[in-house]
Amino acid sequence: MRYKRTINSKKSFTLKDYIYICAIDDVIKKNKTNMKKHLSFIILLLSFNAIYAQKTCDIEKIYFAQDVSYDNVKVITNFGSLEDAEIILTPSSLDEGQYKVELTRKAQNIYKIENQNYYLMTKYCYKYSNRKDVVLIINSRYFYNKGSIIFTE
16 A cells, blocks of 8 residues: 655655654654753753853942941831931942952842942842952943943952
């Protein structure tokens, strides 16, 4: 008995040939599915690697810190509670240039320049730092992106 396969050719095949061709098609489809799974896993690994291997972060804002913990200064939180303030951050700027400084992460996207009263607000910076040496590049005093932090370690 002859079967016709009309996908790629009009050549007649035997039942044995037709089963063989169908089996190959199934293997190709499974490999495509497996390939998609492997590719999505590789992309996921690369994205995690990009986050943890991050070497630079953009500086969004620069703040000057004033310690008010000894002045009994109070603040009202977003939840309506009254609490003691430790530090007040006010917008500030730094002169343009490159600086080698020690940086410590204080909160998500907030870094303190050690031995200075300056805090840096970054955008999407996932690098943990505890008194690490970094290179601080200040490009602008007025625009949205003030500069960048380059982690050397």
